[in-house]
Amino acid sequence: MTEPHPPVLAVSTVIFALRPDAESGFMTLWLPLVRRTREPHLNLWALPGGWLPADEELAAAAARTLRETTGLTPKYLEQLYTFGDLGRSPGNRVVSVVYWALVQSGEADAAAVDDNVQWFPADRLPDLAFDHNHIVEYALWRLRTKVEYSRIAHAFLGETFTLAQLRDVHEAVLRRALDPANFRRMIESSGTVVDTGLRLAGVPHRPPRLYRYNDSQTLAEQGPLGPLVG
Template identity: 60%
Template structure:
């Protein structure tokens, strides 16, 4: 590609639930990588890299995640394209993904000088326009909680209603009434009860649930043959929607 050409990169916002350092309650965290070259040498940034010549976009996003953070997420969704002219010293368009990971997947991410976990709402200033990207990703996540089953992407194969409610509370940033939450969730077909219960705790065993395998977490691009279409569309961003 010549010097005047546009280069294409991929970046990924990884989000996981981990205990808050002060309260111990579930909170949103994301890993960032430290840049080792200019521009923005030494600054924190989203994990990513260039799109490979022989790679599709999602394959590139997954490969760059493995290389920088060891994460191999089950849930990887294209978020948006960021291509403002002044976002980088050279002309770069970034195809941004987000990966929602459950605790076992999050545990493989190193936490050292080069890669570090930060509270999603309390991260340091980021390189390029990555602050704007994270802001948009968190808005999209909170918006999707109202109409999709994306919350279940943070959990393992089996979970309690209390654990599911904890995801909602961490993402939305507010407490939810347990009884009302149970009634609302049990009206849907997003989760299915199992015959299993928790064990080994001090409290009464709680029923375990699982995600409905017939429903996708969220719309993830063009439909595959035989895949039912999503019935609900995302609402427009109320402010500062990125432009590509």
């Protein structure tokens, strides 16, 4: 009897950014995909990723493959899930450790884009290679769950922001309108933001207050492991 081949380890990353939707005009979630240049699934779009070298940490490999394929170096990188169903890849069994990243619009605009790297609306993806549609669906579910109870929206914003800008992020992620007064009460009572005492400049009428996130709260709930970006 021949010995079974051990599983092959790989890393992939789902990167979300908020960008305007050409159809609706509203800000929506987008993500970059890379075109497969070899079999299996030649020419299909896929998540950025690659094989895991024996001498590289998981998070470092995820950050490296992301940088090499898209030019992106996100501040927020968190392990999402491990996907290892039988038959998810032809040939050897492949177990993928998937990370997710959030980037601001300016960072997304600076990403490498060519025939083999393109941005797609997260809710209107083509058929992707392997099980990558399923992975993106899971990442969207996780993001929409976390945005309501954590400070994860900070990754889409600058250091300071108005409550209206913060609400815009929540509405874009959740795909539904939020009552401004209720949203303000929820955010102010949560203790996640701090009034800077400054106001947004260059706007007509009374300029809105600028807030920042409470530095005593971490961007991601990573437990005792600490930051995952190497």
